[in-house]
Amino acid sequence: MSRVIEFRDALREAMSEEMRRDPRVFLLGEEVAQYDGAYKVSKGMLAEFGPRRVIDMPISENGFAGLGIGAAMMGLRPIVEFMSWSFSLVAADQILNNAPKMLYMSGGQFGCPIVFRGNDGAGGQLGSTHSWCVESLYANVPGLKMAIPSNPYDAKGLLKTAIRDPDPVFFLESERMLALKGEVPEEEYLIPFGQAAIRREGGDCTIVSFGRPVHFAMDAAEVLAKEDGIECEVIDGRTIRPLDLETIVRSVRKTNRCVVVDQSWSFASVGSEVAAQVSEACFDDLDHHVHRVHADDVPAPYAMNLEQEMLPNPRKIRKAVLSACYRG
Amino acid sequence: MSTHALPAGRATGGARPSRPLPPGVPPKQLLRWFRDMLLIREFEVRTMQAYQEKKIGGFCHVYIGQEAVAVGCVAATRPEDPMITAYRDHGHALARGMAARHCMAEMFGKIGGCAKGKGGSMHMFDRANNLFGGHGIVGAQTPVGAGLAFATKYEDEVIRGGTSDRVTLCFLGDGALNQGAFHEALNLAGLLDLPVIYVVENNGYSMGTSIERGTTMAHDLSVKAAAYGIDAIEVDGLDVIAVYEEMHAFVEKCRRTSRPGFVDMKTYRFKGHSMSDPRKYRTRDEEAHFEAGDPIGKLERALVAAGVIDEPGVGVLMDSVREEVRESIRWSDASPLPGVEELHHDVYVERWGPYTGTSLPEMLREEGTR
Numbered sequence: 215m216s217r218v219i220e221f222r223d224a225l226r227e228a229m230s231e232e233m234r235r236d237p238r239v240f241l242l243g244e245e246v247a248q249y250d251g252a253y254k255v256s257k258g259m260l261a262e263f264g265p266r267r268v269i270d271m272p273i274s275e276n277g278f279a280g281l282g283i284g285a286a287m288m289g290l291r292p293i294v295e296f297m298s299w300s301f302s303l304v305a306a307d308q309i310l311n312n313a314p315k316m317l318y319m320s321g322g323q324f325g326c327p328i329v330f331r332g333n334d335g336a337g338g339q340l341g342s343t344h345s346w347c348v349e350s351l352y353a354n355v356p357g358l359k360m361a362i363p364s365n366p367y368d369a370k371g372l373l374k375t376a377i378r379d380p381d382p383v384f385f386l387e388s389e390r391m392l393a394l395k396g397e398v399p400e401e402e403y404l405i406p407f408g409q410a411a412i413r414r415e416g417g418d419c420t421i422v423s424f425g426r427p428v429h430f431a432m433d434a435a436e437v438l439a440k441e442d443g444i445e446c447e448v449i450d451g452r453t454i455r456p457l458d459l460e461t462i463v464r465s466v467r468k469t470n471r472c473v474v475v476d477q478s479w480s481f482a483s484v485g486s487e488v489a490a491q492v493s494e495a496c497f498d499d500l501d502h503h504v505h506r507v508h509a510d511d512v513p514a515p516y517a518m519n520l521e522q523e524m525l526p527n528p529r530k531i532r533k534a535v536l537s538a539c540y541r542g
Numbered sequence: 543m544s545t546h547a548l549p550a551g552r553a554t555g556g557a558r559p560s561r562p563l564p565p566g567v568p569p570k571q572l573l574r575w576f577r578d579m580l581l582i583r584e585f586e587v588r589t590m591q592a593y594q595e596k597k598i599g600g601f602c603h604v605y606i607g608q609e610a611v612a613v614g615c616v617a618a619t620r621p622e623d624p625m626i627t628a629y630r631d632h633g634h635a636l637a638r639g640m641a642a643r644h645c646m647a648e649m650f651g652k653i654g655g656c657a658k659g660k661g662g663s664m665h666m667f668d669r670a671n672n673l674f675g676g677h678g679i680v681g682a683q684t685p686v687g688a689g690l691a692f693a694t695k696y697e698d699e700v701i702r703g704g705t706s707d708r709v710t711l712c713f714l715g716d717g718a719l720n721q722g723a724f725h726e727a728l729n730l731a732g733l734l735d736l737p738v739i740y741v742v743e744n745n746g747y748s749m750g751t752s753i754e755r756g757t758t759m760a761h762d763l764s765v766k767a768a769a770y771g772i773d774a775i776e777v778d779g780l781d782v783i784a785v786y787e788e789m790h791a792f793v794e795k796c797r798r799t800s801r802p803g804f805v806d807m808k809t810y811r812f813k814g815h816s817m818s819d820p821r822k823y824r825t826r827d828e829e830a831h832f833e834a835g836d837p838i839g840k841l842e843r844a845l846v847a848a849g850v851i852d853e854p855g856v857g858v859l860m861d862s863v864r865e866e867v868r869e870s871i872r873w874s875d876a877s878p879l880p881g882v883e884e885l886h887h888d889v890y891v892e893r894w895g896p897y898t899g900t901s902l903p904e905m906l907r908e909e910g911t912r
């Protein structure tokens with residue numbers, strides 16, 4: 215049996231189920247308890263689990279991220295919510311220098327089973343400090359895992375996996391998708407990391423994306439099929455670390471063309487990494503170089519017209535696919 | 543409702559008279575403060591409307607209730623004293639002298655805005671008026687504030703060979719007390735004898751978290767400054783006369799000694815944290831208690847009682863303020879959207895690749911830099 219719920223409900227179900235299952239799991243962050251979550255993700259959780267397990271934090275991201283890491287070293291399973299991943303930058307030392315390296319630095323003695331989660335990407339005219347797409351910035355670091363769901367079903371299944379994972383997981387949500395509805399089973403399920411999903415099958419061009427831009431890719435694929443007679447295969451990576459190269463390569467061997475859509479900046483990005491890996495693996499299969507669609511290489515502007523122009527959108531994706539098919 | 547029980551350390555609120563008008567301040571000046579406070583209030587009311595009408599997007603935080611702080615602090619300083627603040631910044635911009643139209647147009651995302659529509663509500667910058675921003679990341683402005691003070695002192699002493707003569711005001715919310723950056727900034731300011739005053743606009747809440755729930759020693763914040771060897775004062779931020787008098791003395795001391803300061807400026811935000819906040823974390827009684835002590839009404843009654851202005855005079859002033867804000871909206875409506883070419887403009891000073899260099903906003907080209 216499944217029912218239709220919002221992305222935010224799926225996240226909450228994942229956390230609540232794992233907290234019922236394992237007393238070591240707890241949630242901390244700004245406004246997560248008494249306010250029921252700045253974005254209502256943790257609504258009702260204080261009532262169910264009490265203030266020892268759903269804990270309000272002051273605006274001290276560096277402090278509480280580090281506190282979570284210490285607790286994880288002791289064997290607890292913290293979920294640390296950042297109201298926005300943009301605010302994780304003030305905790306960069308803890309999340310990048312401590313969490314992903316603890317196991318290595320201690321020669322395997324201390325792991326760091328922690329989940330950092332929150333909104334990533336443009337939220338709608340939030341300006342340059344509040345619109346970070348941290349995937350490219352953070353995916354550079356070995357020792358961490360990164361999941362980036364695009365729908366409620368994946369959000370729940372991936373978050374449950376993240377909470378049970380023995381390593382630090384960066385879990386990237388999107389404020390713009392929290393109200394997105396989708397079918398989610400009543401029964402328990404988990405989605406393993408490193409398994410991409412094919413959202414649309416097609417033989418002409420592969421589009422690879424992650425998180426919210428998967429929807430832009432689907433919109434572009436629709437238009438390309440209708441207007442241009444081009445059938446795209448849209449792959450939703452679901453996790454960035456590990457990256458399911460196999461699924462991508464299988465598709466590119468079929469379509470001989472690849473467009474990567476990544477909402478972060480192009481320079482040293484996830485999109486560039488995927489393009490490089492596909493180029494290496496599919497050198498003989500590609501009919502054109504791998505195309506990349508990114509946010510423009512500028513800080514996020516506030517003005518609505520400029521912001522929309524800056525972000526990857528179906529128009530830019532269509533253009534890239536047409537070019538990859540020598541039609542642009 | 544003036545018996546409202548609040549935790550120790552919060553603003554007092556309630557319907558109390560203002561301090562006596564300061565004898566040394568000419569009536570014209572007092573009226574100027576009154577008008578500035580009215581302007582900010584009217585501006586913010588219309589900002590909330592424009593947000594509902596979707597003319598303004600993103601995060602938007604209004605200053606209603608806190609007007610006496612920005613106006614009193616600006617009055618207590620000199621125009622050349624740098625100021626920097628957080629994202630609740632419209633009041634500081636207007637008090638510092640930014641024209642309402644450039645502030646409004648910024649929120650409308652129009653080219654006529656103080657930052658060409660690139661910054662929005664949280665990022666008001668005004669170079670001519672020495673306002674070094676509006677900053678969206680909680681606490682981010684606090685080390686920068688130390689840097690502004692470092693630079694004034696360096697310019698005055700090292701480059702000009704004189705004595706340090708400017709004071710920087712760095713505003714922050716009570717929530718920012720809990721950021722690491724703030725504590726590093728305070729230590730540096732104490733260590734390097736920087737002429738900077740940290741003004742904590744202590745409105746009792748950071749979003750839905752009351753100061754007692756988020757901050758240790760909320761009943762006596764001066765101990766935080768004391769740990770860094772920094773003098774602290776407490777000021778009634780709901781009374782512009784108190785703000786002016788206390789701040790004036792404190793700023794002048796800082797100017798003389800070139801030592802940092804810390805102000806627990808007790809105030810209250812009358813509205814929600816931002817445009818979408820149901821305010822379940824506090825009671826309507828509490829809000830009514832503070833609204834009864836509205837800093838604008840307080841000043842108005844004092845001015846009328848002293849004969850500085852009469853009721854019809856207040857009406858005339860209100861009309862002129864309303865017209866100024868209406869004009870700012872008409873002007874912002876008419877201001878064009880930034881062109882696509884603006885995306886790659888102002889990223890770098892120099893031109894290279896897709897980048898087209900930088901230029902001053904219309905606001906500064908019109909009025910000229912100081």
Ligand SMILES: Cc1ncc(C[n+]2csc(CCOP(=O)(O)OP(=O)(O)O)c2C)c(N)n1
Nearest residue numbers: 301630678679680715716717718747748749
């Ligand atoms: C580092 C960081 N964390 C979280 C936020 C989100 N946020 C914006 S304002 C705010 C509350 C700040 O309260 P306070 O400092 O008291 O200022 P006030 O809103 O009362 O003026 C929070 C948590 C942020 N902007 N930056």
Ligand SMILES: [Mg+2]
Nearest residue numbers: 715716747748
């Ligand atoms: Mg506050």
